[in-house]
Amino acid sequence: MxxxxxxxxxxxxxxxxxxxxxxxxxxxxxxxxxxxxxxxxxxxxxxxxxxxxxxxxxxxxxxxxxxxxxxxxxxxxxxxxxxxxxxxxxxxxxxxxxxxxxxxxxMSMVFQRFALFPHRSILENAEFGLEIQNVPKEERQEKATEALQMVGLGGYLEQKPDQLSGGMQQRVGLARALANDxxxxxxxxxxxxxxxxxxxxxxxxxxxxxxxxxxxxxxxxxxxxxxxxxxxxxxxxxxxxxxxxxxxxxxxxxxxxxxxxxxxxxxDRSKILTASHIMKRPETINIERHGPRVALERMREEGISSILVVDSKRNLKGYVTADDASSAKKEDTRDLHAILRTDIKRVEKDTSMNEIFNIINGSPIPVAVVEDEKLAGIIVRGAVIAALAGDSEVNLDNA
Amino acid sequence: MLDKLLDFIPEIPIADWTKEFTKDITDTFAFLFEPIKEHFGNFMEFVSDNLMLVPPLIIMLVVALIAFFITGKKLGLAVFSFVGLWLVYNQGLWEHLMDTFTLVLLASLLSVIIGVPVGILMSKSRIAEAIIKPILDFMQTMPAFVYLIPAVAFFGIGMVPGVFASLIFATPPTVRFTNLGIRQVSKELVEASEAFGSTGMQKLFKVELPMAKSTIMAGINQTVMLALSMVVIASMIGAPGLGREVLSALQRAEVGTGFVAGIGIVILAIIIDRFTQSANEKKDE
Missing domain, CATH: 3.40.50.300 (P-loop containing nucleotide triphosphate hydrolases)
Incomplete structure (x- = not known):
């Protein structure tokens, strides 16, 4: 209800x-x-x-x-x-x-211009709600002090409101509202x-x-x-x-x-949108099952020049490039570990667009989005720029 | 021809009506006026007699001392009070000063006791405001002498009718400033007290009156000054004090005596004014 x-x-x-x-x-x-x-x-x-x-x-x-x-x-x-x-x-x-x-x-209320009582001390202000319920003085002072401590004003009990800055005054307003619980x-x-x-x-x-x-x-x-x-x-x-x-x-x-x-x-969309809004489903290969040949094949299929490597639990291991994979194929290497690169940039799902933009700007390869080390998605530069430009084709299903 | 038009309605007997009205009130409320006159008169005499019992030097010192502390330990007002009071004593007007002080004190006290609640009522109710405001205007603009007539009818002559006339003349500022002070309390503060569940009384006593205090005090200050200004007028109906000295000097064209008594009133006025004002300022800090 x-x-x-x-x-x-x-x-x-x-x-x-x-x-x-x-x-x-x-x-x-x-x-x-x-x-x-x-x-x-x-x-x-x-x-x-x-x-x-x-x-x-x-x-x-x-x-x-x-x-x-x-x-x-x-x-x-x-x-x-x-x-x-x-x-x-x-x-x-x-x-x-x-x-x-x-x-x-x-219900308690907090006001735009604080509405503190100027003739009362901070503590007396915070007590107000309890005072008019006739709560005994000791009890209400205790609760009001608690509320003031919660908003970080434990040390200002005896001051008058106009001795505090605006931010602190509003904390008093908040404490006054919270004291009533x-x-x-x-x-x-x-x-x-x-x-x-x-x-x-x-x-x-x-x-x-x-x-x-x-x-x-x-x-x-x-x-x-x-x-x-x-x-x-x-x-x-x-x-x-x-x-x-x-x-x-x-x-x-x-x-x-x-x-x-x-x-x-x-x-400012860059503040609101996070990695999870613009990431795409990544192409991956499994390091435990696949070798350079599969990697090359997948890259050719998708038309990409590098591919992310994960293990069976989808933990991100790194990536391999097409060049490395094709030389490994010539040398007949079966193991991806030999050509695995680990210098990939990682961001969390809730990283803001601003940060991603800075990271991706200097990076030729896409940025991986991880959640508890597990690969969640991939972000390419184009998606970041599109999102910042206000393109509403942002994928919210990932959020 | 045109005058005839104006005379179409014969003279309205307002004066007669008022006379009848006052007489009716006097008769009807005699049971009330008589004991007031007697007990209140006795009480006032009791106050001024007691003031007379205190040696003047003690009063001078006490007033100077209070002046010293309420002005934040500055000497100015303290010295002025002491010298001023001494001068009144020196001129042989001490007894009159005490009478005047008693009159002003009681008239002011009654004005405040009546004026503040009426002011609160006015601030709370638009209807009350609409009714009371013109009455206040009337009370203040009607020449103060006029009040002396019913005052005598109700209470005879002496201090009591003096207080009554002062009361009518001096109460309006307290009422007005109380009303104003409460109406001026910021809307957000009133909302805050309501939002936390105040009753009307809690709102009044915990928020509105404390917030309006300095405005109300300014009104009280004016009330006291007006009460003092009634002293001379009230002496016309037998109120004792400095005013009576002024009046008798006027009647005998004695410029010297008149001036001295006038100075006494001025000194009292300055002391009372500074006292009520600084009591206000100090609490503002």
Whole structure:
């Protein structure tokens, strides 16, 4: 069962939201509705479900409704229509008390501009969620300290927020959210106010944290790079509607429409695509069974000038060239070991395109892709260049 | 011809209505006004009598000492307070100073006790804001002398009606600044406190009021200053203190006495102003 499920979630700002919803049914656009009724459609029938332990990224440009959507999830903004299920319970019908309990126990939020309380120390900030649940002071300080240590701020308990850098402030924001030990973290553009280097660092740390703590994270961003780095799945929003939901690969390779495609075009593909996306099935010979003659025969068949050599367990041994094989044939050598070359470059399946490009650029022979020493594929120069040029003929089945 | 048009409606008896209204209130709430007048009057006398029991030198030293510490161990305000208070004593106005101080202190305290909650109410409810705002404008723009009339009707003459008139005149800044301060708390902080499941009270006391504190303090500072400015006016209905000296000097055209009493008010004003302000600044750091 999904931990969070949004069904037809809509929000219209203005005096006559029901009328605007009707017009939406008739297929009018956000702009037309604004002109006709003066109502602004914030979110239009968003439906999605998030599984426990998933990082679900909601991405869109500013004004696309993503920040409204995340606030509908904990009812900081009341939905006009639709329902939100958390652990199967309908949040949209809850009374104030139950809603408060959900906010206290199940969902915490991290804000774009940190929203730390400037009059409270770092520790008191991290304690906040527990304090309003009336957790005894000692217990909540212990938990808050733990959370702060988790984000690497164990030594700053007594400082005030404005004494810390932006990156550190957001760690406090994160610790404040984690101290409650919620099931779900709502992160509203949590890293957007940070400079790029710190942002990367925080992204990595978030991924690590998530791997150990198994929280469900709903992450809002306008930055596709960030979405691709963090997201197990990504929902793309435009004009209040969700345009596409999918894994990063699905969105990159099969953009649902022009809007998504435009978005995707800007992405530096070299950062996203890895060896596994562009490798091909390799031609190999088995060192334990085959000799130079077979090698030559296979090379002639495939029209290639060198061939990879593996053993029966597909462990990569090296390669032989056509020249070496034909002289070995003349000398009547049966064993491939004599002509085996081992100076082949190896990369892992998740090596990024940038690195592969540097490696392959100086190498006349293809690069082997290995996984636990076993040969997984082969990359030729042409494939790298094609991928960097944005050729969508990238083979995702290998991923 | 045109005048006839204007006279189409005869004069509306607003003045009579007000008179009737005030009389009704006086009669209806006499059971309330009488004990207030008596007990509160006694209480105020008790306060100023007690202040009079303390030797002036002790008060001067204590005020100077507090001034020294709240300004971050600087001498300026401490020296000024001491010399200023001494000058008032030297001019034989010490007793009047204590009366004035009592009046200002109690009027300000009541203004804050009433003003802050009303300001909170205003910040929370648009309807309350729409209703209260024009009332505040009215309270502040109506000439302060006018309040003296119902004050006398309700409470007779003396300190109590003085406090009442000061209260009406001096409360608006506290209300306004409390409202403003709470409305100015950043939306993200309010969201943060809600997102973690605060109740309305928790949000108010743990986030909004602490964040609005310096704005509210600025309002209180103004309230105190306004209360002080009412001192002279309130003396017209028999409130004792420096104001009465000023008034009697005015009536007898004695420029010297008037000036001296005026200086006393100025000294008190500066000390109170600096005290309330630096209490605010210090907590901002």
């Amino acid at each position: 999904p931990i969070i499920e949004a069904k037809n979630l809509s929000k219209v700002f203005g005096k006559n939201p029901k009328q605007a919803l009707k017009l939406l049914d008739q297929g009018l656009s956000k702009n037309e509705i604004l002109k006709q009724t003066g109502n602004t459609v914030g979110v239009n029938r968003a439906s999605f479900s998030v599984e426990a332990g998933e990082i679900f990224v909601i991405m869109g440009l500013s004004g696309s409704g993503k920040s409204t959507l995340v606030r509908l999830l904990n009812r900081l903004i009341e939905p006009t229509e639709g329902s939100i299920l958390i652990d199967g319970e309908d949040l949209s019908n809850m009374d104030k008390k139950d809603l408060r309990n959900v906010r206290r126990k199940k 919620p099931e779900v973290l709502l992160m509203d553009e949590a890293f957007s106010a940070l400079d790029p280097l710190i942002r990367k660092e925080m992204q990595d740390e978030l991924i690590d944290l998530q791997a150990t703590m198994k929280k469900t994270i709903i992450f809002i961003t306008h930055d596709l790079d960030e979405a691709l780095r963090l997201g197990d799945r990504i929902a793309l929003m435009k004009d209040g509607s969700i345009v596409q939901i999918g894994t990063p690969e699905e969105i990159l390779v099969n953009p649902a429409n022009d809007y998504v495609e435009k978005f995707v075009e800007d992405v």
